[in-house]
Amino acid sequence: MESVAVAESSIRPLTDRQREVLDFIRIRVRDNHRPPTVREIGDHFDIRSTNGVRVILDALEKKGHLKRSPRLSRGLTVVETPGSLEAAESPSGASSSSETSATLSEDFLRIPLLGRVAAGAPILALENAEETLVVPRSLVSARQAFALKVRGDSMLEAGILDGDIIFAQPQAQARKGETVVALVGDDATVKDFYPEGDKVRLQPRNSAYSPIWVTSQSPDFRILGKVIGVFRSLS
Numbered sequence: 001m002e003s004v005a006v007a008e009s010s011i012r013p014l015t016d017r018q019r020e021v022l023d024f025i026r027i028r029v030r031d032n033h034r035p036p037t038v039r040e041i042g043d044h045f046d047i048r049s050t051n052g053v054r055v056i057l058d059a060l061e062k063k064g065h066l067k068r069s070p071r072l073s074r075g076l077t078v079v080e081t082p083g084s085l086e087a088a089e090s091p092s093g094a095s096s097s098s099e100t101s102a103t104l105s106e107d108f109l110r111i112p113l114l115g116r117v118a119a120g121a122p123i124l125a126l127e128n129a130e131e132t133l134v135v136p137r138s139l140v141s142a143r144q145a146f147a148l149k150v151r152g153d154s155m156l157e158a159g160i161l162d163g164d165i166i167f168a169q170p171q172a173q174a175r176k177g178e179t180v181v182a183l184v185g186d187d188a189t190v191k192d193f194y195p196e197g198d199k200v201r202l203q204p205r206n207s208a209y210s211p212i213w214v215t216s217q218s219p220d221f222r223i224l225g226k227v228i229g230v231f232r233s234l235s
Helices: 002-009 016-032 038-045 050-062 097-107
Strands: 066-068 076-078 108-118 131-136 146-151 165-170 179-184 187-196 199-203 212-215 221-231
Touching: 016 038, 016 050, 016 076, 016 131, 038 050, 050 066, 076 131, 146 187, 146 221, 165 179, 179 199, 179 212, 187 221
Parallel strands: 108 146, 108 187
Antiparallel strands: 066 076, 108 131, 146 165, 165 221, 179 187, 179 221, 187 199, 199 212
């Protein structure tokens, strides 16, 4: 029953103001590579009350067009589903939903967030996507990618911090020194990859941590992908 409720919410019509706000968020993500804050939305539409903006965002979320992370000041993610790609007004005033859909498809990439990965001691890897992130293609070089949230600080010197979201390109092999997401048993971790004979050294980038050693041919070890990007909220 829950899946039916979600599907129904995604096709509920938007008001003019809700559509304007949704388009504004899309444009800011496309042009600035990050969503606007509640205050920036209020300033743009001359909405003096932040609560007034939140009411609109609540409605967009309930209708399935937006996902929000309450703890982040820029925690807005547009959900681009067939039901959410409604007609946008062209400069001439004509409706051009097909052009809008094509542009969004070209400019954005849907990346599954697979849960958390340890940048310290390995933790359980969640193979099922928790959600889908919609990000500008200019931020991710790979045609296919997955995302994981980092817990720990063992990759501090590589600029990967606790709470960051890393983007990885799926691949089963890596070159010496590349930063990878590796599965060790049932646990995933992000480390630098160093093959050494019949063993592999998964090297942290923090002197407070020791490397993880595994046998290269062990069925309990495999490379899931190479890290190609890091996202961090500045709030």
